[in-house]
C-alpha cells in the first residue's frame with residue numbers, strides 16, 4: 001500500500017485535531033473523507049483541506065473503497081456499531097477511548113475481531129506514546145529498579161463544559177486513561193477497583209462527584225492510586241509517579257522546587273504556564289500515536305493498544321462505576337482471554 005487513505009468519523013474537538021494531524025503532520029497518509037451528523041461542522045472542516053469529501057453517513061464512509069483506514073472520534077455511545085462495521089469491511093481502525101460504554105459491548109468487538117481472523121483495531125490510549133510514559137515503561141521493564149510496587153496518578157482538567165459529564169463519565173471517560181496506564185506500566189490486569197468521592201468542589205455541577213480518588217489492585221498485588229479532578233479551574237495536569245523496589249520515576253513533572261498552581265484568567269500558572277487541555281499536553285503523543293497507526297496499517301499490522309486493551313479498560317471502568325455508587329471495592333469481571341481468541 002502506498003499512501004494510506006484515511007477517513008475520520010466524528011469531527012468535534014478530537015476528530016478535528018486528528019484531521020489536521022493526518023493532513024499536515026503525518027507521513028505516508030492522506031485525509032480523504034470525513035463524516036459527522038453536524039453537516040455544517042463537517043463542511044467547515046473539509047474546507048480547510050484539499051480534496052476531502054464530506055460523507056453524511058459514517059457507515060458509507062467505512063464501506064467506501066477509496067478509504068483504506070478509519071479514525072473514529074465520535075462519542076463513545078456509537079463506537080460499537082462503527083468499529084464493528086470497520087471489522088466487517090476489513091478496515092484498519094483507530095478508535096478513540098473509551099472503546100465502548102460497557103464491558104459486554106467491548107467484549108463483542110474482541111470476539112468479532114477474532115472471528116475476522118486478523119487484528120484491525122487500535123484503541124486511542126495515547127499516553128502509551130507520550131515520550132515520558134514510554135521511557136518510564138522501558139525503565140520499569142529493564143528491571144533496574146526492581147519490581148514495581150505502586151503508581152500514583154494525578155489527572156486534572158480545568159473544567160468540563162458538557163452538562164452530560166456526570167460522575168460516571170469521570171470514571172468512564174477520564175479515569176479510563178489511568179486504568180490503561182496501570183495495565184501498561186505493570187504489564188498486568190487490574191483485579192479490583194475502589195472509587196471514593198471526597199467532598200465535591202463547588203465548581204462541579206450539582207450532584208457530580210468531582211474530584212474522585214480511585215484505588216486499583218493489580219494481579220501481582222501492586223496498588224495504584226489516582227486523583228481525577230475535572231473542574232480544577234487551573235488547567236490540564238497529568239502526572240504519574242512509579243514506586244519500585246530501588247527507586248522512583250515521575251512522568252509529567254513540570255519543574256524542580258516547590259510547585260504551586262494558581263487559578264488565573266486564562267489557564268492558570270505556576271511561574272511557567274499550565275497546559276490548557278490535552279491537545280497541547282499530549283500533542284506529541286497524539287502525533288506519535290497516529291503516525292505509528294499509519295505505519296502499522298500500511299504494513300497490515302496493529303502495534304498499539306489492542307481490542308483486548310480497550311475491553312479490559314472498559315471492564316475495569318464498568319466495575320468502577322459500581323464502586324462509585326457505594327465506595328466499596330468491586331472485583332473486575334474479565335473474560336478468559338484464551339477463550340475469546342485475543
Ligand SMILES: NC(=O)C1=CN([C@@H]2O[C@H](COP(=O)(O)OP(=O)(O)OC[C@H]3O[C@@H](n4cnc5c(N)ncnc54)[C@H](O)[C@@H]3O)[C@@H](O)[C@H]2O)C=CC1
Pocket residue numbers: 009010011012013014015035036037038041058073074075076078096097098124125126173278
Ligand atoms: N484521547 C484523548 O485524550 C481524548 C479522547 N477523546 C475521545 O474522543 C471522542 C470524541 O470526543 P470529543 O471530540 O471531545 O467530542 P465532541 O463532542 O467535541 O465531538 C464529537 C463529534 O462527534 C459527532 N457525532 C455525534 N454522533 C455521531 C455519530 N453517530 N457518528 C459520527 N459522529 C457523531 C458530533 O457531531 C461531534 O462533532 C470520545 O470518544 C472521547 O472520549 C476526547 C478527548 C480527548
Ligand SMILES: O=C1[C@@H](O)[C@H](O)[C@@H](O)[C@H](O)[C@H]1O
Pocket residue numbers: 157173174177230278
Ligand atoms: O480523553 C480525554 C477526555 O475525553 C476526558 O474528558 C479528559 O478528562 C481527559 O483528560 C482527556 O484526555
